[in-house]
Amino acid sequence: MTLAVIAVYMAAVLGVGALSHRLFSGTGEDYFLATRSIGPFVLLMSLFGTHMTAFALLGASGESYRSGIGVFGLMASSSALVVPAVFLFVGTRAWAVGKRFGYTTQVQYLRDRWDSDALGLLMFAALVALVIPYLLIGVLGAGLTLTDVTGGQVPTWVGGLVVSAVVMIYVTYGGLRGTAWANTFQTLVFMVLGAATFIYVVNAMGGLGAAMQRLAAARPDLMVRGDNFTPIQYLTYAFIPLSAGAFPHLFMHWLTARQASNFRVTVVAYPICIAIVWVPSVLLGVLGNLDFPALSVPESNSVMVRLIGFHAPALLAGLLGAGVFAAVMSSLDSQVLALGTMFTKDVVNHYGYDERMSDRQQVMVGRLFVAAILVVAYLLSLVTRTTIFAMGTWSFTGFAGLFPIIVAALYWRRSTKAGAFAALATVAVLWSYYFVQGWGLLDYTVGGTGVMPVAVVTLASALAMVVASLLSKPPDRALVERFFPPAT
């Protein structure tokens, strides 16, 4: 039954991808950016679906199982403010500059903005290196989920393979429009199924109020932040959602908007979507302690699946599996498409083949890169073993560190390429240092102070950008006026 539900779901996703292909015009602009024609609702759903991944559904419930209700404030509510603010202040500006200059990727913009090929190349390397672990979160999450919902009957490698294959088909076939449509469908699926699962399981546990009271009696430490979190950790963790401002896949989705006003719905509705997904994840994770009081760290990532297996019929387990697959694929598709687009635009086109390639050939190259990236990500997932939560946090830390570079490009006329290089070098050095120090430690903070590395990396990156820009020669006036035209 479980596998049948998941198979039906996969077929439905492929159907949505095929449907979107009917609108495909065959041009590169259509494949890579859906001809900048996406409306407000699809923009909201595709941005939210892209941003939410197995990290929210599995990582958050696992972390809540271990650390309690404070996970919502630590990760979800801070995103509810920071991410829409990033869309409002950064996304809309990026959309405007993208539309005006015809950009498809961040690297195209940053290379032009500071007139530096080398900077573009380094940004390309940094972005690709940081997206890879983020991709792995999805592939690993899919494998773990399929194994869990089938009671261990299906090995872990199968789930990742199925997800990678389905994503490969509809992304190579439908491009960004197919991705946006499939994301919209999948986001609705995982929001509705998540809510339905939550209601069913909580009712089976005797109702939310009664279950929480029982848990409060047994594990009062999970009902408060207490020693599980520190205020400074809360404050500095709020830097993590700044990563949304540097994700290449979100950047591409911003550029698909038909007009700037299409962001309005996204900005207002985003916190509501976050609450709809995260509250059930956190509560189910915490409540898992009632039925499964002694799970190890890796086991706790599947606490939600275990709860459903314990309380609900196989149909619901299948639906939850479909919901997790939806969350996984709605991120994975955009990430691989963004990487495929970057390889096509920032490497193949930029370094010599722009004039020699037709639109059709560019689309073909983009498709080949998407397929190759998925194969590599899947193979890496077979040899990677770590907690989903830890992988996500390190990837987000790197992206948040790049955020000051994006902000300076969009807002600061006096910023220079020396500033951008300095910021990038600072992120590379600090991120590597903290990664080596903290890898494998679930609760790593800077020197044990409670300060999350992301805050240090981001602030140091901003400082490096400001100091190096001010110490270097001001940028050419013509270059500045190109991107900040005088008022007419």
Add this chain to the structure above:
Amino acid sequence: MRPLVYGALALLFVIHTDVWLWNDGRFILGLPVGLGYHLLWTAAVVGVLWLAVRHAWPEELEAAAERNDAGGQ
């Protein structure tokens, strides 16, 4: 209106770290108060963002995007 909206967003950021409820084990609406607070806080964020898109929207961006003197990619 923009300074007011931006100030409200900054205030929300400051009161996100609710140290005054850190060890409070009471319940509100069937939820631990540490979670209930953050749900109410999220609702407040929605309200302020609604004000932002109504009264502090960067209208000038549509015109900037349509400028034809760009000469980019």
